[in-house]
Amino acid sequence: MQVEHILGNIKDIDTTHLEIDRVQVDWYDTRKKIARLSSQNGQVIAMKLAQVPKGGLNDGDILFLDTHRAIIISILPTWVLSMQPIDWDTMITLCYEIGNLHIPLFYDKNTMELQAPFEMPLQRICQKRGIAFEKKWCVLDSQNRINLTSPLMREPKLTQSPHFGIKLCKKD
CATH class of the missing domain: 2.60.260.20 (Urease metallochaperone UreE, N-terminal domain)
Incomplete structure (x- = not known):
C-alpha cells in the first residue's frame, strides 16, 4: 500500500x-x-x-x-528526562545546555514539564547545575516539540509570564 x-x-x-x-x-x-x-x-x-x-x-x-x-x-515510548524549571535562571541555563548538546526539546502542556530524550551527558549537567529532573518512560509527540525555525520569525521574542509559560511572537 x-x-x-x-x-x-x-x-x-x-x-x-x-x-x-x-x-x-x-x-x-x-x-x-x-x-x-x-x-x-x-x-x-x-x-x-x-x-x-x-x-x-x-x-x-x-x-x-x-x-x-x-x-x-x-x-513508541522512550526514556526521557523530564524537567520542571523553578525560575527563569534555571530555564535559561537548561535551554542553553540542551541547545549546546543539540538535543531536541519537548514541552508537555498537561504537566508543564520540559522533556528531552534521555542522554547521560544531559543528566550529568542537570545534576551538576542542581536542576531537578526525573527519568520517565513516555511518548515524545512531534506536536509538542519546541521549534524556533519559522519563515515568519527571524528573531523570536520571548515574553515572561508568572507561570513560566513561553510565548513566542514576532519581534517588532
Whole structure:
C-alpha cells in the first residue's frame, strides 16, 4: 500500500466502528518523508509523503482510512528526562545546555514539564547545575516539540509570564 498524504488524526474522528491497525514509529523517525513501514497486522506501507507535516508525524496520524479500518501512526515510548524549571535562571541555563548538546526539546502542556530524550551527558549537567529532573518512560509527540525555525520569525521574542509559560511572537 502506498501512502502520499496524512488523512487527519484519529483523535478528531469517531472510531467506534473502526478496526485500528497501528504502525509503530520511534520519535526520531517522525520527520521522515519516505519510509517503508509495517503495521501490527502485517500490512506493508510505502510512505512517500507529498508534503511532510510541519513538525513531523504525530501520534494518531491516519495513513489509511475506509469504512471498516484505519491505519494510524503510533509513536513508541522512550526514556526521557523530564524537567520542571523553578525560575527563569534555571530555564535559561537548561535551554542553553540542551541547545549546546543539540538535543531536541519537548514541552508537555498537561504537566508543564520540559522533556528531552534521555542522554547521560544531559543528566550529568542537570545534576551538576542542581536542576531537578526525573527519568520517565513516555511518548515524545512531534506536536509538542519546541521549534524556533519559522519563515515568519527571524528573531523570536520571548515574553515572561508568572507561570513560566513561553510565548513566542514576532519581534517588532
